Amino acid sequence: MAKTLRIAAFFVSLSGCLLGCAYQEKCGLGECPADAKITTSVQSRLNQYPELGLPDQIDVETHDRVVYLSGFVSEGLQSRTAEQVAQGAPGVRRVVNTIAVTK
Numbered sequence: 001m002a003k004t005l006r007i008a009a010f011f012v013s014l015s016g017c018l019l020g021c022a023y024q025e026k027c028g029l030g031e032c033p034a035d036a037k038i039t040t041s042v043q044s045r046l047n048q049y050p051e052l053g054l055p056d057q058i059d060v061e062t063h064d065r066v067v068y069l070s071g072f073v074s075e076g077l078q079s080r081t082a083e084q085v086a087q088g089a090p091g092v093r094r095v096v097n098t099i100a101v102t103k
Helices: 002-027 033-047 076-087
Strands: 057-063 066-073 094-101
Touching: 033 057, 033 066, 033 076, 066 076, 076 094
Parallel strands: 066 094
Antiparallel strands: 057 066
16 A cells, blocks of 8 residues: 555656646746737837836836736836736736835
């Protein structure tokens, strides 16, 4: 019985490793194509809002369909606007907003 459990545990852990390898091959060590598309879409949408442009700086990164916003803006409303704009992009599962307000 103990031997059977050890063999079952081995195969369960092996299948987890294989799933991880399949994910790595699909996405590689960098950004997944779907995440890159989301990042481009969010950046494009943010560029449509002149109040979010210079001198403010908003950086966008996407990992597993979660968009991470960081950088600096001069007003809290700009931070909330950027978050809402990012949330509206296709494929976005969640937005993590760490944009700092400088005033």
